[in-house]
Amino acid sequence: MDTRRKAVALISGGLDSMLAARLILDQGIHVEGINFYTGFCVEGHTHAIRRKDRDRPKRNNALWVAEKLGIKLHIIDVIEEYKDIVINPRHGYGANLNPCLDCKGFMVRKAREWMEENGFDFIITGEVIGQRPMSQRRDTMPVVARESGAGGLLLRPLSARLLPPTLPEEKGWVDRTRLLDLSGRTRKPQMALAERYGLHDYAQPAGGCCFLTNAQYSAKLADLWQARGRRDYELDDIMLLKVGRHLRPRPHFKLIIGREEGENNYLQGYRSQFTALRTVSHPGPLALLDGEAGPEDVELAARVVARYSQGRTAPRVEVEVTDPDGAHRILRVPPLPAAEIPQEWHI
Amino acid sequence: MGTRHTLDARRQLCPLPVIRTQNKIRSLEKGDILEVVCTDPGALHDIPAWCRINGHKVVSTTTRGDEILITLEVGGE
Ligand code: SF4
Numbered sequence: 001m002d003t004r005r006k007a008v009a010l011i012s013g014g015l016d017s018m019l020a021a022r023l024i025l026d027q028g029i030h031v032e033g034i035n036f037y038t039g040f041c042v043e044g045h046t047h048a049i050r051r052k053d054r055d056r057p058k059r060n061n062a063l064w065v066a067e068k069l070g071i072k073l074h075i076i077d078v079i080e081e082y083k084d085i086v087i088n089p090r091h092g093y094g095a096n097l098n099p100c101l102d103c104k105g106f107m108v109r110k111a112r113e114w115m116e117e118n119g120f121d122f123i124i125t126g127e128v129i130g131q132r133p134m135s136q137r138r139d140t141m142p143v144v145a146r147e148s149g150a151g152g153l154l155l156r157p158l159s160a161r162l163l164p165p166t167l168p169e170e171k172g173w174v175d176r177t178r179l180l181d182l183s184g185r186t187r188k189p190q191m192a193l194a195e196r197y198g199l200h201d202y203a204q205p206a207g208g209c210c211f212l213t214n215a216q217y218s219a220k221l222a223d224l225w226q227a228r229g230r231r232d233y234e235l236d237d238i239m240l241l242k243v244g245r246h247l248r249p250r251p252h253f254k255l256i257i258g259r260e261e262g263e264n265n266y267l268q269g270y271r272s273q274f275t276a277l278r279t280v281s282h283p284g285p286l287a288l289l290d291g292e293a294g295p296e297d298v299e300l301a302a303r304v305v306a307r308y309s310q311g312r313t314a315p316r317v318e319v320e321v322t323d324p325d326g327a328h329r330i331l332r333v334p335p336l337p338a339a340e341i342p343q344e345w346h347i
Numbered sequence: 348m349g350t351r352h353t354l355d356a357r358r359q360l361c362p363l364p365v366i367r368t369q370n371k372i373r374s375l376e377k378g379d380i381l382e383v384v385c386t387d388p389g390a391l392h393d394i395p396a397w398c399r400i401n402g403h404k405v406v407s408t409t410t411r412g413d414e415i416l417i418t419l420e421v422g423g424e
């Protein structure tokens with residue numbers, strides 16, 4: 001029987017969590033990875049959707065990391081439970097709608113539950129003191145340990161020597177002197193360490209691990225909540241926020257307009273849920289209408305869609321409008337001139 | 348020879364097909380065969396990667412129009 005201590009490592013797919021797991025593996029600990037899918041993760045989606053990206057080699061970074069380290073990876077769907085974190089973060093948001101501190105607490109809590117169910121001994125993360133403005137500060141790191149219920153069983157190998165000793169260190173499962181004392185925003189020590197370990201080609205996410213740190217994405221989510229008069233979402237909603245251009249010509253409806261073939265195909269899959277518009281006299285995008293729209297609104301929508309078709313300078317463009325039940329009709333409309341599409345419509 | 352099972356992961360974007368495959372395999376026995384049908388080409392990369400690290404075997408992958416069929420054999424602990 002394997003009597004080694006077992007650690008569950010939060011694996012985001014980035015370099016820090018990879019190095020943290022590596023340091024613990026080096027101490028003879030059995031490590032398995034855990035990765036949470038919230039629906040906002042910057043994984044292959046948009047690559048899968050946009051035609052121009054389809055032929056690029058794709059990979060799931062967390063799987064890549066696990067394979068490089070030679071550890072198992074468990075990917076957990078937390079879409080439903082995560083909603084409460086995004087909608088009601090106790091500690092508020094970062095620069096955009098990113099609830100990083102609540103999110104970290106949530107993920108470590110889920111990892112703790114997994115650890116208990118699977119007979120593991122402690123949890124490791126790639127957190128570094130001062131790396132991120134909200135969740136990785138000296139004063140917020142204890143918050144994560146406390147609110148997740150992980151307490152002394154949460155070890156951050158990259159900053160461990162700057163933090164009070166955790167249980168795995170006190171009990172001698174892990175040798176504290178072989179852990180690191182990294183802090184601050186610089187990435188240099190991590191890159192040097194990666195070099196030492198011969199790790200290349202790792203992911204370097206800009207800003208954060210999820211779409212919620214993205215200003216444009218957050219604006220679309222805020223718009224969705226405002227238009228619906230309530231703060232909630234379904235997975236389809238947040239996926240659609242990643243696709244197409246979003247225009248809100250009237251408070252009660254918006255248009256999601258495909259920017260290229262891959263996006264049009266993706267939007268196609270939602271035709272049973274939304275009214276769809278597509279130009280038929282000229283090549284053009286597929287658009288979905290989200291909201292309540294009367295006949296005048298549909299006409300306006302058709303004119304906007306015509307504007308994004310190859311018939312934009314034609315006197316009239318034929319637009320097919322299909323309701324979710326499949327009923328369809330053709331409208332012949334003059335494309336809306338660019339000058340009549342105010343900047344404020346773009347979400 | 349194990350029993351055959353299928354999993355419909357069409358229209359799901361990665362990593363959902365991987366998650367569904369992982370959860371389905373939990374209820375299967377070593378040697379069982381699982382056929383996953385999906386439409387996200389990312390699954391062609393991710394499902395085999397997930398199988399490699401978790402000890403399952405990819406028997407074949409075929410593409411039929413927009414659909415991808417990945418056949419796996421469940422490995423043991
Ligand atoms: S960037 Fe996103 S996934 Fe990462 S901690 Fe913040 S909210 Fe969570």
